Amino acid sequence: MKLTKEQIEQIATLARLELSEAEKEQYATQLSSVLEYIDMLNEVDTSSVEETCQVTGLEDVVREDVVVSTDEETRQKLLTAFPEKVGNLLKVKAVFDN
Secondary structure, X not given: OOOOHHHXXXXXXXXXXXXXXXXXXXXXXXXXXXXXXXXXXXOOOOOOOOOOOOOOOOOOOOOOOOOXXXXXXXXXXXXXXXXXXXXXXXXXXXXXXX
8 A cells, every 4th residue: 555645744744743755755655565564464364363452461450549548637738838729629730731
């Protein structure tokens, strides 16, 4: 599957990349070869292969989220010392830009 220049430009737009004309040609060739390889893999007969989502046998270890300290005095000291708050919530800088 050969990607066109327009498709590369669309991919670059979605990835928020600014590409030169030379880079567009280079990526068109490279991404096309990757897609051709994927097409080859799609031709492999996997009907006798058992489905699996992971092969290591590892499992997530989770524990219940339990409050270990209900020291109201410590909580009030923290609230008092924090520079910005809304009610009993601590106001912090935004993590994500919109």
